[in-house]
Amino acid sequence: MEEISIQDNESKPDDDINPADMDQKEKNEKLMKIVRNILNVSMVLLIIVSVIAFFTYAVPAIQEIPEVVKTSITNIDSIKKEAVYKKQIAQIKRDVQRLSRKYNSYTSGQSYLVINTTDNLFYLYRNKKLIREGHCSTGSYKLLKTEEGRSWIFKTPKGRFWIQGKTINPTWKRPDWAFVEEGLPIPSADHYSRYEYGVLGDYALALGDGYLIHGTIYKRFLGMPVTHGCVRLNDEDLEAIFNTLSIGSKVYIF
Amino acid sequence: MPEAMEMETEKIYTSSDRKNKILAWICIALCFLIYYSIMSIIAPGKKYRELKSEYGFRQNEKNPVDERIFTDSTYLSILKEKSFLQSRVTLAESDSIYLTVNLHDSIVNLEINGVSVHKADIKRTNISKMLKGEKDYVILLMLSVPLTVNRNFASIEKEPLMIKLAPKDTSEYEPDIIPDTADYEPVNFILETDNGTILCVYQAEKLRAGDGIRLFIFDVKHRVRYAAADFARIITFRVPVYRPFIKLRIPRSDAKIIYRALPVQGQIAVYS
Numbered sequence: 316m317e318e319i320s321i322q323d324n325e326s327k328p329d330d331d332i333n334p335a336d337m338d339q340k341e342k343n344e345k346l347m348k349i350v351r352n353i354l355n356v357s358m359v360l361l362i363i364v365s366v367i368a369f370f371t372y373a374v375p376a377i378q379e380i381p382e383v384v385k386t387s388i389t390n391i392d393s394i395k396k397e398a399v400y401k402k403q404i405a406q407i408k409r410d411v412q413r414l415s416r417k418y419n420s421y422t423s424g425q426s427y428l429v430i431n432t433t434d435n436l437f438y439l440y441r442n443k444k445l446i447r448e449g450h451c452s453t454g455s456y457k458l459l460k461t462e463e464g465r466s467w468i469f470k471t472p473k474g475r476f477w478i479q480g481k482t483i484n485p486t487w488k489r490p491d492w493a494f495v496e497e498g499l500p501i502p503s504a505d506h507y508s509r510y511e512y513g514v515l516g517d518y519a520l521a522l523g524d525g526y527l528i529h530g531t532i533y534k535r536f537l538g539m540p541v542t543h544g545c546v547r548l549n550d551e552d553l554e555a556i557f558n559t560l561s562i563g564s565k566v567y568i569f
Numbered sequence: 570m571p572e573a574m575e576m577e578t579e580k581i582y583t584s585s586d587r588k589n590k591i592l593a594w595i596c597i598a599l600c601f602l603i604y605y606s607i608m609s610i611i612a613p614g615k616k617y618r619e620l621k622s623e624y625g626f627r628q629n630e631k632n633p634v635d636e637r638i639f640t641d642s643t644y645l646s647i648l649k650e651k652s653f654l655q656s657r658v659t660l661a662e663s664d665s666i667y668l669t670v671n672l673h674d675s676i677v678n679l680e681i682n683g684v685s686v687h688k689a690d691i692k693r694t695n696i697s698k699m700l701k702g703e704k705d706y707v708i709l710l711m712l713s714v715p716l717t718v719n720r721n722f723a724s725i726e727k728e729p730l731m732i733k734l735a736p737k738d739t740s741e742y743e744p745d746i747i748p749d750t751a752d753y754e755p756v757n758f759i760l761e762t763d764n765g766t767i768l769c770v771y772q773a774e775k776l777r778a779g780d781g782i783r784l785f786i787f788d789v790k791h792r793v794r795y796a797a798a799d800f801a802r803i804i805t806f807r808v809p810v811y812r813p814f815i816k817l818r819i820p821r822s823d824a825k826i827i828y829r830a831l832p833v834q835g836q837i838a839v840y841s
Binding site: 367369370371372374375377378379380381382389391394395397399400403404407408410411414415417418420421422423427429431432433434455456457458459460461462468470473474475495496497498499536539540541565567569 | 602605606609610612613614635637638640641643644647648650651654655657658661664665666679681682683684685686687697698728729730731732733734735736737738739740741742745747748789792793795796799800811822825826829830832
């Protein structure tokens with residue numbers, strides 16, 4: 316009986332609640348649930364970010380804190396008076412001088428050409444001084460593929476080269492790729508269609524392996540990577556380079 | 570005992586059990602973090618000892634040297650100069666394109682056979698503490714040997730190849746598209762060298778709005794990679810690898826030139 320009366324007492328207030336209040340209460344509960352969920356998700360995210368930050372930023376920073384035990388500099392005066400010390404210093408100074416001389420000897424006093432393939436610029440030096448600079452065109456980095464599986468990469472080689480030959484009024488002997496690129500059948504090795512006159516400008520300087528420094532009829536493309544690996548220059552620059560460099564002159568391409 | 574009270578007691582037990590579990594996990598996590606930190610702190614010392622055994626001075630019986638000389642700053646200054654020159658001469662004798670980093674004068678130089686072909690100013694430098702020890706003969710001797718790049722990571726391609734299929738006949742032929750020189754990509758790269766030193770080169774300028782974020786993402790990606798490698802070592806009770814670093818900020822155009830010019834396994838000489 317008592318239990319029943321308690322239940323009655325407890326159920327009474329619920330019966331008195333206004334339906335509007337009930338709705339409000341439910342809404343509040345829903346809102347609280349959403350807020351709680353957002354907080355939980357934020358907490359999890361925060362923990363994940365903190366853990367990542369700890370491993371990627373805090374740990375490398377911690378590693379920089381301890382002082383690694385190294386040789387401490389004492390500059391003992393007594394050692395400086397010793398013959399062994401003086402001998403060591405003299406030896407190392409001689410080494411520095413020898414290495415310095417050797418290193419300086421690498422930069423030639425003669426004329427040389429530097430080509431920057433990233434920005435398509437050239438720099439001409441004589442007696443270690445820059446005498447001319449300007450635009451050029453270098454390899455396009457195009458990879459030409461045929462259905463038969465043949466392929467060519469049109470890039471300018473990098474490193475140190477020598478002028479191996481100089482030609483006035485050069486003729487271009489079109490290689491196989493020049494025909495493949497245009498969808499033309501490849502002619503025989505000495506077919507007349509392989510020879511083109513006047514397209515390489517007035518001069519050509521050979522770098523070896525078929526790579527040339529030459530002129531161009533496409534002057535508007537100077538300063539852009541559009542060639543098949545050769546270095547193209549405008550007429551005036553080409554003439555200056557042709558007259559400055561001799562066979563054996565170095566060309567540095569990077 | 571009434572049923573409601575029983576449930577209440579069970580609730581209390583469950584709640585305290587949960588709390589204990591959470592506390593236990595927090596304790597485990599904290600212990601792991603402390604262990605991780607200790608192992609990480611040990612790493613630089615281990616790296617230095619490794620470098621010392623590899624590059625450090627070895628007494629020659631025929632030509633003994635008084636080791637006290639390595640505590641003399643005059644000797645070490647000349648040794649530093651010699652180390653850098655020695656490195657450059659070694660590199661000049663190879664036919665490859667190489668990089669010299671002169672932290673003292675804030676200059677990076679691209680060289681071929683001893684000829685400087687491109688020079689760039691370093692705008693900002695950040696070096697790891699171990700390499701800052703310029704007056705330490707182990708570091709000096711280490712730097713006297715050119716560093717060889719093992720791995721490259723960059724925000725740009727080394728060779729921006731464009732693949733083109735050859736036309737079957739003249740009707741399919743299309744002239745080449747003129748390259749878009751205005752195409753923009755931020756330039757950041759990381760070079761990992763054979764002795765574990767990392768050279769990070771980041772573009773100094775913020776030319777576009779997203780540059781900062783893209784650098785952050787690039788940096789985080791590599792930090793996560795290194796952290797994952799360290800984590801794998803630490804959980805197997807091995808000391809993680811300490812990677813001494815040199816971080817440079819140079820102009821974007823110079824960074825692009827250097828990254829594209831340097832061979833995949835390029836070499837670097839450093840003067841600190």
